[in-house]
Every structure is written in C-alpha cells, then in structure tokens.
Amino acid sequence: IAGITQAPTSQILAAGRRMTLRCTQDMRHNAMYWYRQDLGLGLRLIHYSNTAGTTGKGEVPDGYSVSRANTDDFPLTLASAVPSQTSVYFCASRVQLAKNIQYFGAGTRLSVL
Amino acid sequence: AQSVTQLDSQVPVFEEAPVELRCNYSSSVSVYLFWYVQYPNQGLQLLLKYLSGSTLVKGINGFEAEFNKSQTSFHLRKPSVHISDTAEYFCAVRGSDMRFGAGTRLTVKP
Numbered sequence: 001i002a003g004i005t006q007a008p009t010s011q012i013l014a015a016g017r018r019m020t021l022r023c024t025q026d027m028r029h030n031a032m033y034w035y036r037q038d039l040g041l042g043l044r045l046i047h048y049s050n051t052a053g054t055t056g057k058g059e060v061p062d063g064y065s066v067s068r069a070n071t072d073d074f075p076l077t078l079a080s081a082v083p084s085q086t087s088v089y090f091c092a093s094r095v096q097l098a099k100n101i102q103y104f105g106a107g108t109r110l111s112v113l
Numbered sequence: 114a115q116s117v118t119q120l121d122s123q124v125p126v127f128e129e130a131p132v133e134l135r136c137n138y139s140s141s142v143s144v145y146l147f148w149y150v151q152y153p154n155q156g157l158q159l160l161l162k163y164l165s166g167s168t169l170v171k172g173i174n175g176f177e178a179e180f181n182k183s184q185t186s187f188h189l190r191k192p193s194v195h196i197s198d199t200a201e202y203f204c205a206v207r208g209s210d211m212r213f214g215a216g217t218r219l220t221v222k223p
Binding site for chain 2: 004033035040041042043044045058090092101102103104105106107
C-alpha cells in the first residue's frame with residue numbers, strides 16, 4: 001500500500017544521544033515535511049524539503065537537522081537529544097500540484113530522559 | 114505568516130447530537146483551509162478542504178465546514194455524531210506556509 005512509513009514507531013532515548021528518525025514515501029511526492037506535535041500546541045513545522053537536494057527551516061528547527069538525498073527519504077536527526085525534544089514526530093509529504101494536500105505518516109513517539 | 118486558533122480544546126457530546134468545532138484564522142494573503150482528523154495512535158488524515166468556489170465544503174464521514182471570509186472562520190460541523198468520531202481534530206491554513214491549530218479533542222459519549 002502506497003504511503004509514508006516512519007520508523008521507529010516509538011523510542012526512549014537518553015539525553016545527549018544522537019537519534020535519526022526515518023521517513024520514507026513511495027508516492028513520488030516532491031515536498032516533504034517534519035512536524036512535532038505537543039499537547040496544546042498542535043503541529044509545528046521543524047524542517048521541510050520542496051524537492052530532492054533542498055531543505056529549509058520551519059518554525060522550530062533548533063536542535064534538528066535533515067537531509068534529502070533522494071525523493072523518497074527524508075530523515076530527521078537529533079544530534080544531541082534533550083528532554084524538551086520529547087514529542088510525537090510526524091513526517092508528511094505533498095505533491096506540488098495536489099492543491100496543497102499533505103499526507104501524514106503514523107508518527108514516532110520519542111521520549112528523551 | 115498565518116495563525117490558526119481553535120477555540121475549544123475539548124468538546125464532549127452525546128452520541129447522535131450535533132457538533133461544531135470552531136476555527137478562526139488570520140492571514141494577510143489568500144489561504145487554503147483544511148480540517149484533519151487524528152484517531153488515537155495514528156497520523157493525521159484529511160477530513161475536508163476549502164481551496165476555492167463554494168464556501169460550504171463536504172468531507173468524509175458526514176462532516177462539513179463553511180468558509181466565512183468576513184469572519185475569518187472555518188468551523189467544522191456534523192449533524193449527528195457517532196462514537197467512532199471520537200478523535201482529535203486539527204484546523205490548518207496554508208498561505209505562505211502551513212500552520213496548524215492546537216487541536217480540539219472531540220469525545221462522543223454513549
């Protein structure tokens with residue numbers, strides 16, 4: 001079934017450790033996004049990529065990095081995790097011509113202790 | 114940039130009752146408007162969208178929303194809810210970028 005796959009589904013991480021959240025889509029969408037979801041704050045954009053080879057900063061980029069080596073993959077890296085990065089992370093993708101509709105993965109629940 | 118305000122963080126209703134989830138936005142540019150639904154432990158699914166044309170848009174699962182430009186609102190409605198509608202609902206607006214509201218937790222009681 002076509003869609004967006006995120007891995008892992010959940011993770012407990014010690015503060016200071018490095019972590020990469022994976023996101024893969026098989027819909028050949030141009031644009032991809034990473035959001036974090038926190039209670040009372042909704043979804044906030046961390047980083048985005050409009051096409052392979054390009055990335056940009058969103059609303060809350062500090063402490064995170066991304067890469068877009070190809071169309072399908074958009075990993076999110078926490079170089080040195082901190083407890084404030086405890087959140088649920090969602091990857092999304094969008095076809096440029098699809099009237100701005102974003103499709104979401106199932107999320108990664110990350111706890112930084 | 115745009116902003117989105119969902120006026121109710123929680124809405125409890127009884128089964129078969131009508132419901133309205135309120136959303137207001139602000140933007141200096143023309144916008145597209147969306148409602149997404151998130152069931153427990155799942156990602157977001159598109160419920161409906163307003164891009165242009167008729168201000169009353171119908172979505173999946175019997176939901177509809179009305180775009181009111183003068184009041185900058187995009188409230189979501191359903192005439193009769195089911196237990197299975199229990200979920201978190203997010204209003205989103207896309208202008209220069211995409212912004213989401215904080216969410217409204219709809220709880221349908223038997």
